[in-house]
Amino acid sequence: MNEKLYQxxxxxxxxxxxxxxxxxxxxxxxxxxxxxxxxxxxxxxELGVEFRSNVGGNGVVARIEGGKPGKTVALRADFDALPIQDQKDVPYKSTVPGVMHACGHDGHTxxxxxxxxxxxxxxxxxxGTYVFIHQHAEEYAPGGAISMIEDGCLDGVDVIFGTHLWSMMEPNTIQYVSGPIMAAADRIEITVQGAGxxxxSPHQTKDAIVIASQLVTNFQQLVSRRVDPIESAxxxxxxxxxxxxxNIIADSAELKGTVRTFSPEIRDLMESEIHRIAEGTALxxxxxxxxxxTxxxxxxxxxxxxxxxxxDVAKEVPGVKEVIQTIPQMGGEDFAYYLEQVPGTFFFTGAQPENAYPHHHPRFDFDESAMLSAAKTLGAAALTYQKQ
Known part of the structure; x- marks a missing residue:
């Protein structure tokens, strides 16, 4: 049956x-x-496939019932873009000013x-039954996954698989990690209120730029001196x-940044230490x-x-060049919420083009042949899982 699917x-x-x-x-x-x-x-x-719209927002969930009883397998793809100006010189360049698919979600869809x-x-x-989760808003927290789950997209699902086309990895390779594969992604926003x-006459002020600079410098010691070197942050x-x-000394300054961790304990430590350093600097x-x-x-x-x-399934998929155990990435992904609810795995499909740029870059693109490897691997996993 897999061969028919591949064809x-x-x-x-x-x-x-x-x-x-x-x-x-x-x-x-x-x-x-x-x-x-x-x-x-x-x-x-047009296919005549049953689907639900407006799932948890803009999400779409389609459902296909097989002719025989079996398990329910969910497959997920995201479909939002980013507020980035497309700078590629290609016939399919974005027609929307300031917006582009700079992460491959068009390919996922x-x-x-x-x-x-x-x-x-x-x-x-x-x-079995096959559930196709088309998720909105992966790029911006709180994301679309959590609202789609609350709206029932995982009801009755036994397992879920997902992949991300990865522009900086060898094309048509499948790269997997057991355990943490992508990091928790948190946001910090800090306001320093001094006296301008x-x-x-600097002696009559509290220079917000100098104080905020102290914060940035002090934060650099947080990972190097407070986090166990065996852990990641x-x-x-x-x-x-x-x-x-x-000629004005700043009255206020604003900092924005991100914190990435894998371990819940390190995540808690980073949050508490950021507050502690801020309190000490203010004092x-x-x-x-x-x-x-946040x-x-x-x-x-x-x-x-x-x-x-x-x-094991990916090793048998035609067109897949290599199946590699890779290392976790510090990028974030709200596929995390699905895996908190049901068993499953999320993997990378290598899609490096001839002139590769990283994800979220204005010249981002990917090798389109990788879509075929991704589809075959997801499809093989879905069909083969019925034999488990």
Whole structure:
């Protein structure tokens, strides 16, 4: 049966590319993906496949019943884009100013749609039920996964599989990790309230820029001196804003950044230490520092049994060059919420193009042949799982 599926997917590759490029030209940012959601619904409507729309927001969930009893397998793809200007010189460049698919979600969507089409064609010969979760808003916390779960997208599901096309990994390789594969992603926003004044009279002020700079410097010791070297953590300040004339000492400054961890204990430590350092810096400078620490997605933690199963299945998939145990990534993913509810695994499909740029880069693109490897691997996992 897997061979029939592979053949159907091979036959649909040109359409898979066409849909991906259409979606790439018409991106929509998180929580605003109404046209993309309608495109997905229209695809299933034309196939005659049962689906639910507006699941937890803009989410779409399609369901295909096999001709024989069996397990219920869920497969997930995200479909939101990013607020980035597309700088690629390609025919399918984004037509929406300031918005582009800079992370491969257009490819994820086309992959899952054409896999669903192939499974639909084979449904009478298949055992079990297949749930296709098209998720909105992966890029921006609180994300779409948690609301879709609350709206029942995992009801009755026995296992879930998902993949991410990865532009910095060898094309058509499958890369897996048992246990944590992607990090918890938290956000920090800090306001330093000093006392501004004339640049010629610093002794009459509390310089918010100097104080905020002390914070940034002190934070650098948090990972190196407070976190066990065996553990992993990242603290990055991505924004430092205090806009004044050249001869004014800043009254206030704002910092924004991110914290990435795998362990819940290290996550708690990072949050408490950031507050402690801020409080100490405020006391030392006799000023006010406010910290807003917002917890984003938890770490993506793959289940051992399902990861080993996926690894073994992927080794038999035609077109997959190599199946590799890789290392965890510090990027975040709200696929984490699905794995907190049901067994499953999330893996990377290598999709490095000739001129590779990292995810979230304005020139991001990927090797489209990787969609075929992703579809075949997800499909093989779904069909083979019925024999477990």
């Amino acid at each position: 159907l997917l091979d036959n649909s590759f040109d359409d898979m590319v066409s849909v991906r490029r259409y979606l790439h030209q018409h991106p929509e940012v998180s929580f605003h993906e109404t046209n993309t959601a309608q495109f997905i619904q229209d695809f299933y409507q 086309s992959t899952l749609l054409h896999l669903a089409k192939a499974i639909h064609e084979l449904k009478d010969e298949l055992a 004044g004339h640049g010629a 990242v603290l990055s300040i991505g924004s430092f804003v205090s806009d004044n004339a050249f 030392m400078n006799n000023c006010e520092i406010n910290v807003a620490y 917890r984003g997605y938890p770490a993506v933690v793959n289940h051992d049994k399902e990861t080993a199963f996926l690894r």
